[in-house]
Amino acid sequence: MENVEINQGEIKVKFDKPVIGKVSFADLGITNEQLHNNTGFLRIVFDMEGIGEHHYFQVPTIEVSYQENLSETHWMCEFNGTTLVDKLDHHGHSTVLLLNRKTIANLEHHHENKLVVHAEFPQETHLIAEESYINFFK
Numbered sequence: 746m747e748n749v750e751i752n753q754g755e756i757k758v759k760f761d762k763p764v765i766g767k768v769s770f771a772d773l774g775i776t777n778e779q780l781h782n783n784t785g786f787l788r789i790v791f792d793m794e795g796i797g798e799h800h801y802f803q804v805p806t807i808e809v810s811y812q813e814n815l816s817e818t819h820w821m822c823e824f825n826g827t828t829l830v831d832k833l834d835h836h837g838h839s840t841v842l843l844l845n846r847k848t849i850a851n852l853e854h855h856h857e858n859k860l861v862v863h864a865e866f867p868q869e870t871h872l873i874a875e876e877s878y879i880n881f882f883k
Contacts, residue, residue, distance in 0.1 A: 749774045754784050759792040763799040763882035771874040780872035787872075791860040791879070802883045805844040807862060810876035814838055819865040825852045839876070840864075 750757040758773055770780065807822070814837065822830040822842055829848060834840045842862070849860075860881075 751775075751779045754782070754786050755788040755790065756780075757790045757792060759794070761795045763796050764879075765882050767878050767880045769875055770872075770877040770879075773879075775874050777871065777874050780874055780877070782866060782870045782872065785866050785868070785870075787862075787864040787866070787870075789862040789864075791862075791881070793858040793860065793881075794856060796858075800883050801846040801849060802880050803846060805846055805849060806878075806880045807842040807844070808839060808876075808878050809842075809864070810839040810873045811866075812838070812871040812873060813868065815870065816867055818867070819863075821863040822860065823863075824849050824860050825854060825858060827852055 748759040748761075750759075756775060756779065758775075764773075815834075816836060818834045818840055820830060820832055820834060820840055820842060821828060822844060824844075827848075829844050830842050832842075844860075
C-alpha cells in the first residue's frame with residue numbers, strides 16, 4: 746500500500762510495493778483540493794525505496810491534468826538526483842512526461858530510490874486527481 750503525505754506545495758507518495766498499471770492520483774489517495782496550487786510551484790516525490798522486486802513499464806509515464814488552459818508550464822523530473830526530463834509544455838490542459846526505463850533502472854540504488862517531479866505553473870492551477878495518473882510498473 747502507498748502512503749501519501751501532503752505539505753504546502755509538495756506531495757510525497759511512498760510505495761511499499763509496485764503499483765501495477767495506470768493508477769490515478771485519486772487512486773493514490775490524493776484529492777483535487779490537495780492538488781489546488783496557488784503558488785505556481787509543485788513538487789511531487791515518488792519514494793520507491795521499499796518496493797522490493799519489480800519491473801518498470803516499457804515507458805514509465807506521468808500525466809498531469811488541470812482545469813485551466815495554461816500558456817506554458819515548466820516540468821523537471823529527476824531520479825536519485827539525475828535529471829531525466831526538463832521541458833517546457835506549451836498551451837493545454839495536461840502534460841505527459843515520458844521517462845526512460847533503462848535510465849531509471851541504471852540509477853537505482855539498493856535503498857534510496859526517489860523520483861521527484863517539479864512543476865512551475867504561470868498562474869493558480871487546479872489539478873484534476875481523477876485524470877492525472879502514473880504508470881511506472883508492469
